[in-house]
Amino acid sequence: MKILCLYCFAVIFLPMCFAADFEAVMDSSNGTSGYCWKDSGAMEVGRIDSDGNLVIRGGMRLDASGVKCTTAEMLIVDGKVGIGTTSPAADLHVIGTVLGAAKDSNGIAQKIMVGKTPPETTAWEAYNSSTIYTDVTFPANSFAESPYVFTELGGTLMHYYCVGMTSLYNLTKDGFRIYISYKDGSSLTPSVATVNSWHIIWMAVGR
Secondary structure (H helix, E strand, O other), rough: OHHHHHHHHHHHHHHHHHOOOOOOOOOOOOOOOOOEEEEOOOEEEEEEOOOOOEEOOOOOOOOOOOOOOOOOOOOOOOOOEOOOOOOOOOOOOEEEOOOOOOOOOOOOOOEEEEEEOOOOOOOOOOEEEEHHHHOOOOOOOOOOOEEEEEEEEEEOOHHEEEEEOOOEOOOOOOOOEEEEEOOOOOOHHHHHHHOOOEEEEEEEEEE
């Protein structure tokens, strides 16, 4: 008889359990009731109230579907958010690219990237006796089209006496060229730039 009862339970009841969605009915619809789950030490690790709010004590990891919020919904985080890192060092810590950090005049989302050429080893070349130049390359596949670029010249000596550091040439989605001269047009060689650690500091905004 016991064997028969267990068999009936397995055949009739278990398929019904696994075929149906899990459902929990709460005592209110205004957030005053809810249900929670706890760890083995009876510490609450998560709670959902009857207003649909989800509170999690630990971290939440999404492997596939992501989180979608409509204009009437919110995602509130009382702590730090890490994207591409499990150890965020700021309120929002992103390892990767943020699209939408800026917008152009047409309202199209843009990303911001900053960088500089190596101060001691920037590849300066002679253009003529009074002008030198260097080519700056963005990291591979950074932009789909030519970005907006802002530049300045860094160094340890005499770079304040230069012109040309904000004028871009040959700008593409992959990089650009900068020509540098002294204000008075006097002689300038790549070795002077190298000795004084001249380098290009840049910020690019684009898609």
